[in-house]
Amino acid sequence: MDNWNRTLAKEIAKGIVKTGIEGPFDTVVKSTAYDYPSIGCSCWEGNRADELLRAIPGGEEFIGRSYIDIKASGELPMLKELLRSDAGQQAQLDQLSRDCLQYVEVLQQVPTLDDTRCLIYAGMWCPTSTWVVKRFLANRYMHVDLRSLEALYKLFKNYYWIAADVGEMYRAGYANRARITYEYVAGIDLTTPYGVPAYGEAGNGR
Incomplete structure (x- = not known):
């Protein structure tokens, strides 16, 4: 069952990335509810966004900062570049795979x-x-x-x-x-x- 759940999680993650329904790897948008950024191919926010940033070299520079602050400082392009880097994409795939395993367990x-x-x-x-x-x-x-x-x-x-x-x-x-x-x-x-x-x-x- 564990192996099958991981297989299902892999297929869900693959679908989210291939369809782009949450956005591309370099997504950085303002949260619809609060003044913080939603980032990456799954639009992570808050603590989940911080978790992702910690896993990317150079990502800690953006932890705890508001979307407006990052935009006003002219650093949005830097954050986008970080997210679409090889390390950024791999960190997102790793985090998305963990998320999708939870999705499977809940949906079952x-x-x-x-x-x-x-x-x-x-x-x-x-x-x-x-x-x-x-x-x-x-x-x-x-x-x-x-x-x-x-x-x-x-x-x-x-x-x-x-x-x-x-x-x-x-x-x-x-x-x-x-x-x-x-x-x-x-x-x-x-x-x-x-x-x-x-x-x-x-x-x-x-």
Whole structure:
């Protein structure tokens, strides 16, 4: 089970990076809620951002500083360069892999969320909030087939913005994220490495 969980975590991390749904490696944006930077390919903030920066040579220069301070000092390009460096990318992949393992362990607590592709799909939403995703699915498993990737896609497309309490202005963005994530997960090859049937060949909307 531990090895399989790590395999699922690897696929979730790969999907987040390849789709860019959270942003590229050199992402540096102001937090939507507070005056601190969200950084990297998973938009880490606060203590998680500091943890990442400590793992990158030269990163400690930016720990504990506000987005406005970094921008006003003209150091945004330096931080971006640090994040997209080889060391910066590796540190992000390492941290994302640890995060994704936690995502898998949390999502496995949701009844009926046991289809490989559906778990990967849900995991790719967890950077928005692992606990919101878990609650969102746990509250709906009796009414929605969580073993159907198409059903999961429609659920996130139509309702996740409400569960995340982000307001109407994010509705279209979340719908776009739902589509990009669905197209990616439906198209990945899980047959060759893991023996999982190609999407659409396992019945039940899988």
